[in-house]
Amino acid sequence: MVTSDYLRDARVVVVGAGVVGAAVAYRLAQAGARVTVVERRHPGSGTSGASFAYVNGTDKPPRAYHRMSMLAIRDHEDLADELGADWIHVAGSLHWAPVDDRERAPALDRTMRQLLAWGARVDRLTPDEVTREAEPDLRIDPAAVEVVWRVDRAGWLEAVAMAHGTVSAAIRRYGAGIVRGDVRGLPREGDVITAVELADGRRLEADLVVNAAGPDAAAVAALAGVRLAVERTPGLMVVTAPAAVSLRHVAYAPGVNLRPDGGARLMVQRERLDSEVIDGEAIVLGDRRVDEAMDHARAVVPALADIPAEAVREGVRPMPRDGYPIVGFDPAVANLYHVVTHSGVTLAARLGLLVTEELTGGDTAPLEPYRPSRFPASAAG
Ligand SMILES: Cc1cc2nc3c(=O)[nH]c(=O)nc-3n(C[C@H](O)[C@H](O)[C@H](O)COP(=O)(O)OP(=O)(O)OC[C@H]3O[C@@H](n4cnc5c(N)ncnc54)[C@H](O)[C@@H]3O)c2cc1C
Numbered sequence: 613m614v615t616s617d618y619l620r621d622a623r624v625v626v627v628g629a630g631v632v633g634a635a636v637a638y639r640l641a642q643a644g645a646r647v648t649v650v651e652r653r654h655p656g657s658g659t660s661g662a663s664f665a666y667v668n669g670t671d672k673p674p675r676a677y678h679r680m681s682m683l684a685i686r687d688h689e690d691l692a693d694e695l696g697a698d699w700i701h702v703a704g705s706l707h708w709a710p711v712d713d714r715e716r717a718p719a720l721d722r723t724m725r726q727l728l729a730w731g732a733r734v735d736r737l738t739p740d741e742v743t744r745e746a747e748p749d750l751r752i753d754p755a756a757v758e759v760v761w762r763v764d765r766a767g768w769l770e771a772v773a774m775a776h777g778t779v780s781a782a783i784r785r786y787g788a789g790i791v792r793g794d795v796r797g798l799p800r801e802g803d804v805i806t807a808v809e810l811a812d813g814r815r816l817e818a819d820l821v822v823n824a825a826g827p828d829a830a831a832v833a834a835l836a837g838v839r840l841a842v843e844r845t846p847g848l849m850v851v852t853a854p855a856a857v858s859l860r861h862v863a864y865a866p867g868v869n870l871r872p873d874g875g876a877r878l879m880v881q882r883e884r885l886d887s888e889v890i891d892g893e894a895i896v897l898g899d900r901r902v903d904e905a906m907d908h909a910r911a912v913v914p915a916l917a918d919i920p921a922e923a924v925r926e927g928v929r930p931m932p933r934d935g936y937p938i939v940g941f942d943p944a945v946a947n948l949y950h951v952v953t954h955s956g957v958t959l960a961a962r963l964g965l966l967v968t969e970e971l972t973g974g975d976t977a978p979l980e981p982y983r984p985s986r987f988p989a990s991a992a993g
Contacts (some may be wrong), residue, residue: 632953642866688774700770733813735764795810842931843932851923859871905920936982937954939963
C-alpha cells in the first residue's frame with residue numbers, strides 16, 4: 613500500500629466506531645492519515661454489539677460478493693494476527709432442514725451446491741456423524757433430517773472486542789484519536805464539508821468525513837444535505853445464561869440459529885421474530901418473543917432445558933435498499949465517503965483494506981459495484 617500525499621496530510625474524521633468504522637480508521641491511520649474517530653457511546657456499542665455476527669460467504673450471491681465475503685474472513689484472521697487478538701473464531705457452520713420442509717430443504721440444497729460450484733469446502737454429513745463426534749450437544753433427528761451441511765470457512769466474531777481493539781490499536785500505533793460525541797452538523801461550503809460539529813458545541817476540522825454510522829448512516833448523510841438509500845431493520849437476539857454445553861460451530865437449525873457467545877453462553881436468533889420487533893422498542897427478559905426463541909433453542913440443544921435467558925440484544929441492521937454495501941464518495945459531496953453495509957461484521961476487515969486502497973490511489977475495481985451513485989441521487993428534504 614502506498615501512502616498518497618493526500619492521505620498523509622488529510623484530517624480524516626470517521627463517524628462511528630462499530631466494526632466497520634474501526635477497521636477503516638485503523639487501516640487509514642496505518643496508511644498515514646490523521647484519523648479522528650467520533651463515537652457517541654463506545655466502540656461496538658451500536659449494531660455491531662447486537663449482531664449474530666456470523667462471519668461467512670455462505671449465501672452471498674453473486675459470485676463477486678461471495679468472493680469478497682470469503683476474503684473478508686481471511687482479512688479478519690490477518691487483522692487479529694496483526695494485533696495479537698483472538699476475537700475471530702472460524703470453526704465452520706452447520707446447516708440442516710427436515711426433508712419434509714418443502715421450502716427450506718431445497719433452498720439449502722441450492723445454496724450449498726452453489727457454494728461447492730464456487731470452490732468452497734462444504735461437507736455433507738449425516739446427523740449421526742455430527743452428534744457423535746463434532747457437536748454432541750446438538751439434537752438432530754436422523755428420522756427427519758437426511759443431511760447436515762458443514763461449511764468449512766465460516767465462523768463468528770466477538771464484534772465489540774474487535775471494534776474496541778482495532779480503534780485502540782489505531783490510537784496506540786498510529787496516533788489516531790477518538791472523541792466521544794454525537795455528530796450533529798456537517799456544514800458545507802458548496803460541495804465540500806468544512807467541519808464536523810458535535811452536540812456539545814465542539815467542532816472538528818475535516819478534509820474527509822467517513823460515514824460509518826451503521827443504521828444511522830442516513831441520518832449522518834442528511835446532516836450534509838444528502839439522502840442515503842439505507843433502511844433500518846430491527847432484529848432480536850437472546851443470550852443464554854452460562855450452560856454446560858459445548859458448541860463450536862455456528863448452527864443454522866430449523867427455526868433457530870445458535871452460536872457460542874463466550875463464557876459458556878450461547879447466542880440465540882429466531883429470525884422469524886424480527887418482523888415483530890419495532891425499532892426503538894425495549895424488549896425485556898420474560899417477553900413472549902424471548903421465551904419463544906429459547907424454546908426453539910432448547911429443541912436443538914436439550915442441555916439448555918433448565919438454562920434461562922440472561923440478556924436480550926436488540927440491533928438495527930443498516931440495510932442498503934438493494935441489500936449490498938454502499939461504499940464510496942457521495943455523488944454530491946466531494947469529501948463525504950460512505951461505508952455502510954449489512955453483513956458488516958463479515959465485511960469489516962475487508963472494507964478497511966479496500967477503502968484504504970482506494971484512498972491511497974490503488975485498485976478500486978472491487979468497490980465499483982457498490983458505489984452510492986447506483987441509487988437515484990436526491991438532496992435531503
Ligand atoms: C439481529 C442482527 C443480526 C445480524 N447478523 C449478522 C451476521 O450474522 N453477520 C454479519 O456479518 N452481519 C450481521 N448483522 C449486520 C451487522 O451487525 C452490521 O452490518 C454491522 O454491525 C454494521 O457495523 P457498523 O460498524 O457499520 O455499524 P454500528 O456497529 O452500528 O456502528 C456505528 C456506530 O456509529 C455510532 N454513531 C451513529 N451515529 C452517530 C453520530 N451521529 N455521532 C457519533 N456516533 C454515531 C453508533 O453509536 C455506532 O457505534 C446483523 C445485524 C443484526 C441487527
